[in-house]
Amino acid sequence: MPNDRHDEIWVGTLLQGEARWVVARTTDLVEEARKRHQTSPVATAALGRLMTGALLLASSLKGEEELTIRLLGDGPLGGVVAVGNAQGEVRGYVHEPFVELPLNEKGKLDVAQAVGQGEFAVSKSLKNGENYTSMVPLVSGEIAEDLVHYLLTSEQIPSAALLGVLVERDFQVAGAAGLLIQLLPGASEACIEKIEEQLKGLTQGISKIAVESSSMEEIVQTLLGGLSYQVLEKRPAGFHCTCSKERIEATLISLGQEGFEEILEDQQAELICHFCNEHYHFDEKELIELYEQAKK
Ligand SMILES: [Zn+2]
Incomplete structure (x- = not known):
């Protein structure tokens, strides 16, 4: 099988243009963030999910525009920040990178506990020079649900999102990826049902899909294969800081x-x-x- 594994963002439409989708493979950039910040597994998962979420949201920006997501939670991480742009560049940090917590009842890294309760804030700096910030309460702290809640309440866009980071025993990032599906105006009830069915039918978490797929095409096919989808754009993604x-x-x-x-x-x-x-x-x-x- 061909092995073509590097971080990428693909954008497209599905079901006769009734919805827009974005898929990001972010394994390498989350691993780079982990190495730079020496994050513990739960901090890696939180930061990796947020950086991936920032890239998904930023995919609809233009040119030099930038988007910042801040998780202002009262949990032990003390806040997580990620900044992304439409070129697929992202950077981010966790206030308390060394936090360790027991696994949750599902045996997974307890991101919700680590984030705590608080606000989910999205700031956009647009090319016309305008800056604006919109804040909604955190609904779960698992980040994907918070992103969906933000899009619905703040931008009136019904959506579905998956964000996942799989951390190995040696703390390295084995796989990370994200999916965002946004309904476009006029999306039919049948379209919504098909999307729900497709996501329910996934037998693995998205991070596991990223680990086991040998290409971006395979990731997208696994996530969206049951829906008729079109790929409109492909771009590379990577960790990139603007400091000097x-x-x-x-x-x-x-x-x-x-x-x-x-x-x-x-x-x-x-x-x-x-x-x-x-x-x-x-x-x-x-x-x-x-x-x-x-x-x-
Ligand atoms: Zn820097």
């Missing part, structure tokens, strides 16, 4: 003279990007140069 040493320097300069004097006392500084955990080191000489700019 120049951006961090600009942040330091913006502290101004007073803020900077504290940093100078230590004769060196190390700044860490929340989103990708990249460490940026500044020695005394660099700090003095930046300080001169901050004074201006």
Whole structure:
């Protein structure tokens, strides 16, 4: 069998255009996030599901537009953040990446417990310069249900979503994927029934499907095979952060003279990007140069 396994996003329609679907394979990018943030299994599952969800939602954005999802829960993770765009780029972090919890009664990583109760917030920064945030209460903390609830209450789009991350015993990500089906205006009752039937008929979780499929085509076929579907777009997906040493320097300069004097006392500084955990080191000489700019 051909082996063509890398992260991708496919977008299409199904049942004579009555619904839009998006499927993302995110195994590699969730594994990269896990390695960067050294997340525990339950934190990997929460972050991986949210990053996958952000990519699914962001698939309908345009150009440079960006979308941020924040899980503002009171559970031990202390909040999870993911930012995605329509190019398939995503980044994210968990406030408390080392949290460990017992498995839930189904023997699965207890993401709901780890997230807790709170808000599901989606912010969009659109190309016309507009930014807006919409917040709905978390309904389950398992993230897929929360995404569906958000789409229905905030954007009036009936949808179905699956998000899954399978973590190995050695903490590595074996598979991660997501599916979003959104009904388009005028979708028939028969269309809704067919989609429900198809999803009910899946014999494996979506993360297991990602593990066992040898290509994106196979993942999509397994998820949507019983529905007549068309593929309209395919694009690569990956972990991508927008930080750089120049951006961090600009942040330091913006502290101004007073803020900077504290940093100078230590004769060196190390700044860490929340989103990708990249460490940026500044020695005394660099700090003095930046300080001169901050004074201006
Ligand atoms: Zn970064």
